[in-house]
Amino acid sequence: MDILSYFALGLILFVILVLAYGMIAIHDIPYLIAKKRNHPHQDAIHTAGWVSLFTLHAIWPFLWIWATSYHPEGGYAGRPPAGASKPPEEAAGNREDRLSRLETRLAELEQTDKNRKS
Numbered sequence: 646m647d648i649l650s651y652f653a654l655g656l657i658l659f660v661i662l663v664l665a666y667g668m669i670a671i672h673d674i675p676y677l678i679a680k681k682r683n684h685p686h687q688d689a690i691h692t693a694g695w696v697s698l699f700t701l702h703a704i705w706p707f708l709w710i711w712a713t714s715y716h717p718e719g720g721y722a723g724r725p726p727a728g729a730s731k732p733p734e735e736a737a738g739n740r741e742d743r744l745s746r747l748e749t750r751l752a753e754l755e756q757t758d759k760n761r762k763s
Contacts, residue, residue: 672698672705675712684715 672694679687690712697705715721 668698675705675708679712679715682712682715683717684712686711
């Protein structure tokens with residue numbers, strides 16, 4: 646065999662390896678999105694991505710939708726809850742402030758409950 650035959654064989658093997666790696670890398674995209682968004686089902690998305698390789702990629706678009714539909718601030722709704730302008734850590738302040746606010750809220754609820762019963 647001459648040198649061009651070896652070069653062609655090497656090129657074919659290189660292309661096959663790049664395509665195989667590309668398929669695996671593409672199937673990890675939903676998992677990487679889920680991991681970045683701290684998705685509660687990121688392990689299931691990762692496993693389903695590997696299963697998708699064996700199902701001729703039939704479920705891969707659904708994994709993409711599943712991974713992108715979750716947002717850290719608002720869950721699956723995609724937006725923060727009403728009235729939540731700051732992250733919970735900043736809004737809560739220190740523990741004593743939070744505890745005093747909870748105690749005040751509890752007292753208000755107990756008073757409301759007593760008024761309803763009367």
